[in-house]
Amino acid sequence: MKTYIFKFSVLIIIFVTALSSFNSNYDPNCKKVLELPSLDGSFTNDVYFCKNEAKESFFYSQIETSVCNDTLCRIVNLKVYWDLAGNFKKFDTIPGKQLTKNDHNDFTSADYSKLHKTLKDNYAVIGKKHVGAFIDNKQFRKSNKIDGVSGATKREIKEEVVDGALYSTHTLWKLINGRIKEQIKEYTHTNYNEQFEQQLLNSENGSTNLFVLQKFKDEDYVNKFNLVIEVMKRKHSLINFYISKALPETIFKNNIQKQQLKDIWSYLDENSKSVLSKKLN
Amino acid sequence: MNTKTICIKPVITFIGILLISFQLYSQEILIETESFTDKGGWVVDPQFVEQMGSPYLMAHGIGKPVENAKTTFSIHKKGNYHIWVRTMNWAPGNWETPGKFQLKIENNTFSKVLGTSKKWDWEYVGEYEFSNKKTSIELIDLTGFNGRCDAIYFSKNKITPPSKSIELKKWREKLTKSNKPPKKTENFDLVIVGGGIAGCAAAISAAEQGLNVALIHDRPVLGGNASGEIRVHTEGIYGYFERILKMIDTDHYPNGSSEAYDDDDKRMKNIKSYKNIHLFLNWRAYDASSKNNLIKFVDAKHTSTSERIRFKAPLFVDSTGDGWVGFWSNANFMYGRESKSTFNEGWEKHGELWSPKIADNFVMGSSVLWGSKEMEFTSKFPQVPWALEVAKQHAAANGEWKWEFSRNDLNQIDDAEQIRDHMLKAIFGSFYNEKQKEGNEKLALEWVSYLVGKRESRRLVGDYIYTFNDVKNQTKFEDAVVLEKRSVDVHYQQKLNNPEKPNFLSEALFYRTTGYQLPYRSLYSKNINNLFMAGRDFSCSHIGLGGPRVMNTTGQMGAAVGYAASICKKYNTNPRVVYENHLNELMKLVKSSSKQKQNN
Numbered sequence: 091m092k093t094y095i096f097k098f099s100v101l102i103i104i105f106v107t108a109l110s111s112f113n114s115n116y117d118p119n120c121k122k123v124l125e126l127p128s129l130d131g132s133f134t135n136d137v138y139f140c141k142n143e144a145k146e147s148f149f150y151s152q153i154e155t156s157v158c159n160d161t162l163c164r165i166v167n168l169k170v171y172w173d174l175a176g177n178f179k180k181f182d183t184i185p186g187k188q189l190t191k192n193d194h195n196d197f198t199s200a201d202y203s204k205l206h207k208t209l210k211d212n213y214a215v216i217g218k219k220h221v222g223a224f225i226d227n228k229q230f231r232k233s234n235k236i237d238g239v240s241g242a243t244k245r246e247i248k249e250e251v252v253d254g255a256l257y258s259t260h261t262l263w264k265l266i267n268g269r270i271k272e273q274i275k276e277y278t279h280t281n282y283n284e285q286f287e288q289q290l291l292n293s294e295n296g297s298t299n300l301f302v303l304q305k306f307k308d309e310d311y312v313n314k315f316n317l318v319i320e321v322m323k324r325k326h327s328l329i330n331f332y333i334s335k336a337l338p339e340t341i342f343k344n345n346i347q348k349q350q351l352k353d354i355w356s357y358l359d360e361n362s363k364s365v366l367s368k369k370l371n
Numbered sequence: 372m373n374t375k376t377i378c379i380k381p382v383i384t385f386i387g388i389l390l391i392s393f394q395l396y397s398q399e400i401l402i403e404t405e406s407f408t409d410k411g412g413w414v415v416d417p418q419f420v421e422q423m424g425s426p427y428l429m430a431h432g433i434g435k436p437v438e439n440a441k442t443t444f445s446i447h448k449k450g451n452y453h454i455w456v457r458t459m460n461w462a463p464g465n466w467e468t469p470g471k472f473q474l475k476i477e478n479n480t481f482s483k484v485l486g487t488s489k490k491w492d493w494e495y496v497g498e499y500e501f502s503n504k505k506t507s508i509e510l511i512d513l514t515g516f517n518g519r520c521d522a523i524y525f526s527k528n529k530i531t532p533p534s535k536s537i538e539l540k541k542w543r544e545k546l547t548k549s550n551k552p553p554k555k556t557e558n559f560d561l562v563i564v565g566g567g568i569a570g571c572a573a574a575i576s577a578a579e580q581g582l583n584v585a586l587i588h589d590r591p592v593l594g595g596n597a598s599g600e601i602r603v604h605t606e607g608i609y610g611y612f613e614r615i616l617k618m619i620d621t622d623h624y625p626n627g628s629s630e631a632y633d634d635d636d637k638r639m640k641n642i643k644s645y646k647n648i649h650l651f652l653n654w655r656a657y658d659a660s661s662k663n664n665l666i667k668f669v670d671a672k673h674t675s676t677s678e679r680i681r682f683k684a685p686l687f688v689d690s691t692g693d694g695w696v697g698f699w700s701n702a703n704f705m706y707g708r709e710s711k712s713t714f715n716e717g718w719e720k721h722g723e724l725w726s727p728k729i730a731d732n733f734v735m736g737s738s739v740l741w742g743s744k745e746m747e748f749t750s751k752f753p754q755v756p757w758a759l760e761v762a763k764q765h766a767a768a769n770g771e772w773k774w775e776f777s778r779n780d781l782n783q784i785d786d787a788e789q790i791r792d793h794m795l796k797a798i799f800g801s802f803y804n805e806k807q808k809e810g811n812e813k814l815a816l817e818w819v820s821y822l823v824g825k826r827e828s829r830r831l832v833g834d835y836i837y838t839f840n841d842v843k844n845q846t847k848f849e850d851a852v853v854l855e856k857r858s859v860d861v862h863y864q865q866k867l868n869n870p871e872k873p874n875f876l877s878e879a880l881f882y883r884t885t886g887y888q889l890p891y892r893s894l895y896s897k898n899i900n901n902l903f904m905a906g907r908d909f910s911c912s913h914i915g916l917g918g919p920r921v922m923n924t925t926g927q928m929g930a931a932v933g934y935a936a937s938i939c940k941k942y943n944t945n946p947r948v949v950y951e952n953h954l955n956e957l958m959k960l961v962k963s964s965s966k967q968k969q970n971n
Contacts, residue, residue, distance in 0.1 A: 213868055213878060328723060328867045335729040361733065364780030
């Protein structure tokens, strides 16, 4: 009987996997363009580029990855989306493959929100070091489960890590914000067009805006100044500081454009203001 | 007009001026508060002399009013005097001034509350009838929140002293008779300005080679950022100089720990054990003069007594951190973040946070460390609306290296007081928020530094400019006197990348490496021929500074230049010629450093 149940389970898994694979390729607007290997090399995930004339183009992958501590591994599945600049956009859980914590409890909606926020942070502390650096050995408690050291997670990353999911968070962050970002950027760069540019500038993500701004020449700032102003209104300090330094002299000879800058003064940080003040005066 | 009148008129004018001068002299008195004989709980703050004109007294009571500062002085002419104090409200706004104080003369306390000017300026206190020639004066702190008083001025005439810095400087110099060169001159083989780890190491290695060394430092304790006053632990490896650096380094205590005091004692004891290191503590260098690309002297003033000395030597070391000796002597220097194309230092992974496409002044910031602890009994902390302007909702019980502030429009030297005050607001506000949490009733501030721990400001230009590429390429130098393994570690303000973060917290970007070398040629000035530099003002790019800026590494720089100075003396030559003609001798000395013994 046990053997029968096992065989049946395997068939079900194969069927579900095949179905999900079929779904991945079902959208005719999507095509496989890259591969994303798991950190330990056990899995290779296809990365699709989906072009949508009416909506935003994006990249996605149905990630399957192992999450391991020193002795144990488990499999984590997640559907992940990136924008054209390789910045993480969002994830979807896969039915039947909810994320769990060390105590085998499912992630709560608050846990998913926290994970989303951390994965979206390009400079999250968790991405900087080996996972072992975040374990407080003074408080270490043994566990026979992955992520079982949650109680010993160092204070410095408590804000970033879902309690009981240190290893999962670390693995997912490294995978999603790792080399794949550069590969996506490269793909976008190679296939760059007007529509891409518009979409990149309209993004709420400052790093995504920066990707296109770095391609700008002086005349682009002049010709697309209204778009630039819209970007500046999003109050991203790093981007506004970059734009403030990069705006060409021509802008400051044009009274209308000067006034546009003055009109968005309240959106700007001190660093940007310091640069623009000199140019405006 | 006859000839007689023409001759007499200038004479009368001259006599008139002389009389007025004499009258002024006899009818006005300027008391520099740093010269108070009993400073009570007030501290001498000499950090911003170049910007606001003088060391000053500050009531750094971390929320509790400090004891009165007192002194006595003599009035040349009894009678009625008008009184002013030079002060500043360091947190102006729609709230009670945080740093308030009053003035007391003899047994009379003036009702006027002082410390309200929006910038450094004279505040009128009132009039006082002096009936005794010798009299006493006190500063009464009312808040414990960093009220500050630079000077007190008495005059029979109600004429407010000048406010503008240039006029004030001239006026002050005239009144204190400090517009002439110092009367006292001292001669040495080597003058080192700055007693941080780099300056101490330079003093030791030079003294061990028999040089007569002056070590000038503007604080009462040595160590700079590593001292018990700032409390950053020393990091980096020892390179060739383990023996020397272990005399002056620190344990790896948490930044801000009072364990720093133990290392202060060790450092002081070791430096004092060298008879040929002449230690000038509480002396702040304020000028240097160069002629034909050679520094002739450095002038320094005592931070309390205002006594002045001219220091002469054939060789000088700039270990001031801010590159002051180089600046005064017209040495070439750099400030700010170079564009990534300047030295080809871009790193795609971190883009603008690492090295910008267009150069700017957004250097690594300054830190003010602090901490609190649980007391036995409930403790109160006052409301600090002026601090919440900066801290906003942020709550914290202590502050480590991430408590750091930099802004493109604030110069880490010229605006250092504003930067320090911003950090004080961040600290007091964040602690106030922490205190409001349930369970923190017994939490009390234990220690807050009032000295800014700087990371980056001026970098003097040497024969070699050290850059990120030397780390990436692991450049091998024949004159490699400093060795390091530490990651290149460059900071940025968190808010720059995340608008939700406070503007006083930073984050670090690391470029990991297995090791790198620094050349001797980055430790002496390119255009001032007798100037060494050791410390964060050595010759490097903004990113090049990222790795070697920590104190064991800067200590290595100091030890190396101390040895180089001894070779300069031996051959009566300059730092560049040591590289050109005596490099083998220098490297031999450097590499045998740990085997040598203290010879005094």
